[in-house]
Amino acid sequence: MRLTVLGNQGPFPGPEGACTGFLLQDKEVNILIDCGAGVISRLQKYCKISDLDAIVLSHLHSDHSSDMFVLRYAVQAKLMTKTMDKAIDVYTPKTPDKYYKELDFNNVFNLHNISDGMQLNIMGFSFTFYKTAHPVECYGMRIEKDGKVxxxxxxxxxxxNIIKLAENADLFLCEANATENIRKTSNPPHLSVKEACDIARKAKVKKLLLTHFWFEEPKENYRGDAEGEFNKVELSEELKTYEI
Ligand SMILES: [Zn+2]
Structure with missing residues (x-):
């Protein structure tokens, strides 16, 4: 497996940045995980829209899904001009209702609902979904292929649930939106860097990669919070590919 970070910012992107989106690939298979603002533009550096095999959305907050609502126009046009021959399979929570309904657009996406504990084989990748603690229905995922997690x-x-999800993972991509500095003035519904490191330690993961950065928060603060908390931790980098 290999994972390319298309965007790692939230809840909105900075200049030249993008919100959450990751391209998971193996030989001929292309799976997009989350599709926030700026992701579709960057995706096409690596993969044509017509070569996407599936899209998996963790949840329907806009910083993880807003580009779906422009991707639908691309797919609609490509189906009409026959530069694409089928709708894209999309795996997603079925709430909040108003956003879910917007995905159901002119048959450009085949919608499949995900739920807690569900296991699915998507193009040879074995997915298991774990409900997270977030203001809307949201699922983390454990993905296994060729003995790697x-x-x-x-x-x-x-x-x-996140500790179970991450158990002995070769790569654990974990949101760590909140630094200790951010926590002084607000309490976003996200993990802190220290909490992400604590989960990685308990789950005995081989490598921890942090994501979902508040772009105005200096990266030194994220790095500083991680120092001494876990031995194999890195801040993810946009447009970088990680081998798993
Ligand atoms: Zn969210």
């Missing part, structure tokens, strides 16, 4: 926290506050 990739775990993604999605958005969450601290919950035991």
């Amino acid at each position: 990739f775990a993604y926290s999605a958005d969450t506050t601290y919950t035991e």
Whole structure:
């Protein structure tokens, strides 16, 4: 498996940045995980829209899904001009209702609903979904292929479910939106860097990659909070590919 970080910012992107989106690939398979603002533009550096095999959305907050609402126009046009021959399979929570309904657009997406504990084989990748603690229905995912495990926290506050999701993962991509500095003035519904490191330690993951950065918060603050908390931790970098 290999994972390319298309965007790692939230809840909105900075100049030249993008919100959450990751391209998971293996040989011929292309799966997009989350599709926030700026992701579709960057995706096409690596993969044509017509070559996407599936899209998996952790939840329907806009910083993880807003580009779906422009991607639908691309797919509609490509189906009409026959530069694409089928709708894209999309795996998503079925709430909040108003956003879910917007995905149901002119048959450009085949919608499949995900739920807690659900296991699915998507193009040879074995997915298991874990409900997270977030203001809307949201699922983290554990993905296994060829003996390797990739775990993604999605958005969450601290919950035991994330430790199970990440157990012994080769790569654990975990949101860590809140620094100690941010926590002084606000309490976003997200993990802090220290909490992400604590989960990684308890789950005994091999490598922790942090994501979902508030772009105005200096990266030194994220790095500083991680120091001494976990031995194999890195801040994810946009447009970088990680081998799993
Ligand atoms: Zn969210």
